[in-house]
Amino acid sequence: MRKRRVTKYTIGVDLGATNMRAGLVSEDGSIQRIRKCATKASEGPEAVADRIAGLVHKVARPQWPSVAKIGIGSPGIVDKQGTVRIPPNFPGWIEFGLAAHLKDTLSVPVIVGNDVNMVTYGEWKRGRGRGAKDLVCITLGSGVGGGIVANGQLVVGHHWGAAEIGHIVVNAKGPRCHCGNRGCVERYVGAVWIVPKVKRALAEGVPTIMRQWVNDGAVVTPRLLTQAARAGDAYSCGVLGEMGFYLGVALVSIIHLLDPELIVIGGGIARAGQPLWGPMRQTVSERVMDLPGRKVRIVRSALGDRAGIIGSAMYARERLRCGS
Numbered sequence: 626m627r628k629r630r631v632t633k634y635t636i637g638v639d640l641g642a643t644n645m646r647a648g649l650v651s652e653d654g655s656i657q658r659i660r661k662c663a664t665k666a667s668e669g670p671e672a673v674a675d676r677i678a679g680l681v682h683k684v685a686r687p688q689w690p691s692v693a694k695i696g697i698g699s700p701g702i703v704d705k706q707g708t709v710r711i712p713p714n715f716p717g718w719i720e721f722g723l724a725a726h727l728k729d730t731l732s733v734p735v736i737v738g739n740d741v742n743m744v745t746y747g748e749w750k751r752g753r754g755r756g757a758k759d760l761v762c763i764t765l766g767s768g769v770g771g772g773i774v775a776n777g778q779l780v781v782g783h784h785w786g787a788a789e790i791g792h793i794v795v796n797a798k799g800p801r802c803h804c805g806n807r808g809c810v811e812r813y814v815g816a817v818w819i820v821p822k823v824k825r826a827l828a829e830g831v832p833t834i835m836r837q838w839v840n841d842g843a844v845v846t847p848r849l850l851t852q853a854a855r856a857g858d859a860y861s862c863g864v865l866g867e868m869g870f871y872l873g874v875a876l877v878s879i880i881h882l883l884d885p886e887l888i889v890i891g892g893g894i895a896r897a898g899q900p901l902w903g904p905m906r907q908t909v910s911e912r913v914m915d916l917p918g919r920k921v922r923i924v925r926s927a928l929g930d931r932a933g934i935i936g937s938a939m940y941a942r943e944r945l946r947c948g949s
């Protein structure tokens with residue numbers, strides 16, 4: 626009798642400081658379903674790990690017996706063994722063997738990688754980067770994250786700290802960044818800096834359509850800024866234009882360092898369209914060194930916030946297949 630082929634699922638987990646999401650991913654990289662819950666990072670690493678285990682069970686049911694592997698994208702420095710060090714916004718979490726802990730709890734192989742590296746892996750294997758050998762992925766959120774694929778390999782660095790694209794210096798005497806350095810691109814593009822800047826401008830009386838919206842109860846977010854720019858608001862277009870300029874300056878350094886064929890940009894603010902992308906592209910084309918035949922494509926992410934789940938699952942499958 627011929628054996629019926631059972632679909633093997635992999636679970637991809639996108640661990641964030643506020644929420645975690647887990648997706649059941651089939652072999653072709655499509656997500657069957659997603660579940661999410663609060664991370665409650667302040668309860669400490671073991672409690673977070675137990676919540677991940679609970680979420681994994683929830684998303685896996687009733688396919689649990691055929692779930693072969695679990696991949697997790699975690700903030701922080703993540704080594705080959707899946708030990709997570711100093712994830713930002715996880716109070717008291719210095720070092721924790723997340724993969725080892727979950728392997729014991731779930732009795733299934735668990736692979737953990739850095740969250741932006743997992744997003745990059747997703748974009749590479751199932752998103753805009755399919756077929757590329759040299760690509761860079763940038764995520765625009767509270768901060769600016771990065772991931773690199775060079776010569777068909779995910780670049781993690783000798784100390785697991787590669788691709789800190791947010792901390793590329795674009796203004797050596799610029800304002801102080803959280804990292805202690807000055808003038809990092811994140812300082813000009815990260816929502817954690819942009820939102821207070823817009824709030825200050827509103828308090829100072831700068832003319833903008835957002836004032837009316839805020840008076841009507843809207844909250845200042847990157848999305849509000851984008852909406853205002855779409856409505857033709859000059860102030861918002863100016864803010865996004867400056868962000869685009871500094872992002873472009875960082876991209877020039879990235880292109881000079883890595884010579885990628887493709888740069889994928891994701892995150893909410895990447896949806897801002899021309900007010901951001903216009904100055905960014907213009908800065909790149911004005912400043913990047915000309916090489917014969919060089920044509921770097923700069924595109925927006927296709928997978929959006931599913932990239933981390935898909936990437937974690939695909940990465941776990943690949944690592945365990947290779948036995949590395």
Ligand SMILES: [Zn+2]
Nearest residue numbers: 792802804809
């Ligand atoms: Zn910095």
